[in-house]
Amino acid sequence: GAVVSQHPSRVICKSGTSVKIECRSLDFQATTMFWYRQFPKKSLMLMATSNEGSKATYEQGVEKDKFLINHASLTLSTLTVTSAHPEDSSFYICSAEREGRSDTQYFGPGTRLTVL
Amino acid sequence: AQSVSQHNHHVILSEAASLELGCNYSYGGTVNLFWYVQYPGQHLQLLLKYFSGDPLVKGIKGFEAEFIKSKFSFNLRKPSVQWSDTAEYFCAVKSSGNTGKLIFGQGTTLQVKP
Numbered sequence: 001g002a003v004v005s006q007h008p009s010r011v012i013c014k015s016g017t018s019v020k021i022e023c024r025s026l027d028f029q030a031t032t033m034f035w036y037r038q039f040p041k042k043s044l045m046l047m048a049t050s051n052e053g054s055k056a057t058y059e060q061g062v063e064k065d066k067f068l069i070n071h072a073s074l075t076l077s078t079l080t081v082t083s084a085h086p087e088d089s090s091f092y093i094c095s096a097e098r099e100g101r102s103d104t105q106y107f108g109p110g111t112r113l114t115v116l
Numbered sequence: 117a118q119s120v121s122q123h124n125h126h127v128i129l130s131e132a133a134s135l136e137l138g139c140n141y142s143y144g145g146t147v148n149l150f151w152y153v154q155y156p157g158q159h160l161q162l163l164l165k166y167f168s169g170d171p172l173v174k175g176i177k178g179f180e181a182e183f184i185k186s187k188f189s190f191n192l193r194k195p196s197v198q199w200s201d202t203a204e205y206f207c208a209v210k211s212s213g214n215t216g217k218l219i220f221g222q223g224t225t226l227q228v229k230p
Contacts, residue, residue, distance in 0.1 A: 004159070034218075043206065043220040044160075093160070095218075103148070103167065105218060107160035 003027055004096050006108035013084055014116055021079045021111045023094030029074035030096035034105060035067070038091040050077045074099065084115040118143045120209050122221035129197055130229050137192040137224050139181075139207030149190040150208040150218070151181055160206065166190065177201070199230045 003026040013019050023033055031052050036044040048069050049057045056069035066088075068080040077096075081088050091112050095105040123138040141147065151163040164175025171183040181192045190207060207221040 041223075043222045044218075046217060046219075049217065095160075104162060104165065106162075107152075109159040 002098065002106040004094065004106045004108040006092075006094055006111050008111060009109060010112045010114075012114045012116065015085050016083055018080055018082045019084055019113060021081075021092055021094075021113075023077045023079070023096070023108050025075045025096045025106070028096075028106075029099040030077075031074060031099045032097045033071060033077040034095045034097075035069060035077075035079050036093045036095070038093055038110070044093060047079075081113065084113070086115045089113055089115045118209065118211060118219050120207055120219050120221035122205075122207050122224050124224045125222065126225045126227070128227045128229065131199055132196050133228075135192070135194040135197045135201070135226070137205055137207075137226070139190045139192065139221055140188050141190070141207075141209045141219075142188065143209065143211050145211055148210040149181070149183060150210070151175065151179070151190070151192050152206045152208060154204040154206065154223075156203065163192070163205075197226070197228050199228045202226060202228045 005024045007022045011019055033050040035047045037047050038044045046059050047062045050069045050071040052071045052074050058064045066082055071077040091110050093110040095107045097105055120141045149166040152160045153163050154160045163179050164173050164181055166173045166183045174180045179194050181190055183190050205224045208218045210218050
């Protein structure tokens, strides 16, 4: 149990376009989901915390207007990179906590975004 | 600010060798500690975690970690590695005051030679 999926796994887009990444908890309900960014040979950096039915909480330095997060249901959170630029190219990973249990996060497989 | 430091960036071992990966954190309060593993092409998986109690924690696949509060450390160990342990290993810390927020170390790449 506790499977998290992400779609797409890989996306290439032109500079200036917007890209939406989905994160789904397949076999559990997740009131809280997290979005991370991973740079090559570097650690995961938390971008924002997404709570179902409320606004996301962004970490310092993360532009909320550029990285739009929506957590419309207990199994789905989306991250939209608006007006993407080459510097937004990265590996984006989501994670989810089971409803009622905040002790462990379950991670998705990640989405590789390349902006040309 | 909280931070997590993993001392070894790239470790190369032969099969059957013993493994110890260092992890230190900076935070004065109560913490929850985690080790995650990322096999090539796969997502992060939880190896083990420490919340309270016995500071020696046993995880999956023969891994264990010891929490030493006085040293702010949570080192990962395995007595005998296998080729299949080749992966990226991440130490992570969550403070009791920051619900859900995980702070990750830089990661350690482990390469096990057959």
